[in-house]
Amino acid sequence: MLTQDSELVPVPAWRFAFLAFSCRGWWSITAKMLRNLLALRQIGQRTISTTSRTHFKNRVAEKQKLFQEEDGIPVYLKGGIVDVILYRATMILTVGGAAYAIYQLAVASFPKKQD
Numbered sequence: 001m002l003t004q005d006s007e008l009v010p011v012p013a014w015r016f017a018f019l020a021f022s023c024r025g026w027w028s029i030t031a032k033m034l035r036n037l038l039a040l041r042q043i044g045q046r047t048i049s050t051t052s053r054t055h056f057k058n059r060v061a062e063k064q065k066l067f068q069e070e071d072g073i074p075v076y077l078k079g080g081i082v083d084v085i086l087y088r089a090t091m092i093l094t095v096g097g098a099a100y101a102i103y104q105l106a107v108a109s110f111p112k113k114q115d
Contacts, residue, residue, distance in 0.1 A: 067078055077083050 067075055069078075076087060
């Protein structure tokens with residue numbers, strides 16, 4: 001407590017020097033981090049560009065002509081042998097899965113007899 005007779009004791013200036021140094025150090029570290037972050041952003045913008053290096057031929061018109069042609073082949077098989085293989089594999093898995101599900105339902109509906 002301070003009384004009317006007591007004086008305020010002056011605080012030496014060296015005690016505030018640490019505070020000033022620590023704040024200045026904090027700002028310099030923050031500035032370095034910000035510079036590094038901006039440099040990293042610029043590097044990312046340079047390496048990732050929106051233009052492609054290899055130019056592909058536009059084959060959309062060819063594919064449209066192929067898929068819109070009336071030749072009696074379903075559209076999901078017009079892509080060639082890969083489409084045929086994928087279609088058949090899907091059908092086999094679908095039919096096999098349905099048969100297995102029905103089998104498991106039949107097994108579950110007839111419980112084993114207790115001896």
